[in-house]
Amino acid sequence: MILGIETSCDETAAAVARADGAVLAEVVRSQVETHARYGGVVPELAGRRHIETIDQVVREALTRAGIGPRELSAVAVTGGPGLIGALLVGVAYGKALAYALQIPLFPVNHLEGHLCAAGLGAGAVAPPFVALIASGGHTNLYHVKTWGEPELLGRTLDDAAGEAFDKAAKMLGLGYPGGPVIDRLAGEGDPERAPFPRPYPTCEDLNFSFSGIKTALLYYLRDRAAEGRSWHVPDVAAGFQQAIVDVLVEKSLAAAKRCDVRHVVVTGGVAANSQLRARFEARGRDEGITVHIPPVRYCTDNGAMIAAAGARLLRGGRVASLDFEPRADWVIGG
Numbered sequence: 001m002i003l004g005i006e007t008s009c010d011e012t013a014a015a016v017a018r019a020d021g022a023v024l025a026e027v028v029r030s031q032v033e034t035h036a037r038y039g040g041v042v043p044e045l046a047g048r049r050h051i052e053t054i055d056q057v058v059r060e061a062l063t064r065a066g067i068g069p070r071e072l073s074a075v076a077v078t079g080g081p082g083l084i085g086a087l088l089v090g091v092a093y094g095k096a097l098a099y100a101l102q103i104p105l106f107p108v109n110h111l112e113g114h115l116c117a118a119g120l121g122a123g124a125v126a127p128p129f130v131a132l133i134a135s136g137g138h139t140n141l142y143h144v145k146t147w148g149e150p151e152l153l154g155r156t157l158d159d160a161a162g163e164a165f166d167k168a169a170k171m172l173g174l175g176y177p178g179g180p181v182i183d184r185l186a187g188e189g190d191p192e193r194a195p196f197p198r199p200y201p202t203c204e205d206l207n208f209s210f211s212g213i214k215t216a217l218l219y220y221l222r223d224r225a226a227e228g229r230s231w232h233v234p235d236v237a238a239g240f241q242q243a244i245v246d247v248l249v250e251k252s253l254a255a256a257k258r259c260d261v262r263h264v265v266v267t268g269g270v271a272a273n274s275q276l277r278a279r280f281e282a283r284g285r286d287e288g289i290t291v292h293i294p295p296v297r298y299c300t301d302n303g304a305m306i307a308a309a310g311a312r313l314l315r316g317g318r319v320a321s322l323d324f325e326p327r328a329d330w331v332i333g334g
Helices: 032-036 043-065 084-101 110-119 161-171 178-186 211-226 233-259 274-287 303-315
Strands: 002-006 011-017 023-030 074-080 105-109 129-134 139-144 150-155 263-267 290-292
Touching: 002 043, 002 084, 002 303, 011 043, 011 303, 023 043, 023 303, 032 043, 043 084, 074 084, 074 110, 074 303, 084 105, 105 110, 105 303, 110 129, 110 139, 110 263, 110 303, 129 233, 139 233, 150 233, 161 178, 161 211, 161 233, 178 233, 178 274, 211 233, 233 263, 233 274, 263 274, 274 290
Parallel strands: 002 074, 074 105, 129 263, 263 290
Antiparallel strands: 002 011, 011 023, 129 139, 139 150
16 A cells, blocks of 8 residues: 655645555645635745645545555655645655655655556556646646656746646636636637637747747737727637647647657646647547546646555655655656
8 A cells, every 4th residue: 555645736635545556545635725815826835734734634545545554555755846845744744654654755756646647547558658747837748658767848938837827817807726717717708709829839849838828818908908998708718728728739749749659648737627628639539649638636736646656666666765855846857
């Protein structure tokens, strides 16, 4: 049995998995209400909330799995990237538990965890494949030839896709987090009535850039206000969302063709977006590419993906010493 602990940002999460990666129990405590009043995550508050809830979350995960702490074989904990104060809470707790139980500790890269989420609840996926990890902090494309050796193909040069959604929602007065509310409103709008440019559209370059579309939205709202014209928020949300979705989908499929693979994994918080999921599935069918997207609960940060990654490390015989320190900028894939 492997315990997975995730505290990289604003979710305190824990899960229990078997050595084969099957998840037995999972618990997630969100901090959305804590940070919503500030329009984004406040790092110090995030760390404090993790301290307050981590023991309760871990105990609840063990109870749901029907096991006691001494039945654990290993502890896997997110070691980075993320907010350093938040990471310290999970790593310190994981170290203490592993030391007390005399079992191995596996620091897991948060992005590797998202890659492992592709096999949770939706059937196994095996390399080689191209993976898009899109969240509030990352928008990265990888060529995963074998587990543990992803090659970075492209990344955002400024804002991440999820960050762009959050900033757009703030400009539109929709609150935080922005992704879910924009997704909901976009379903009621017409993107053709509020078209936006596709950010960094060429597929010759697999990097992303989302600061420009944020600026385009700012100018759109400013100019219409100056002219005394109103705007229909669902139409704006639909146009903004479609522009981002189109770029994410087309660049990911272009990467799959370039790498000569027939499987694409899409994960991270932005992968919960309904239009992104539908668009990937439709375009994948058109191109003869199988698209793997985890269930929505495994797209956002969770302990199950960390437990699954830890199970993979356990099967591979990898063990870290207890002097491991969390790394806010832990990079994978070069």
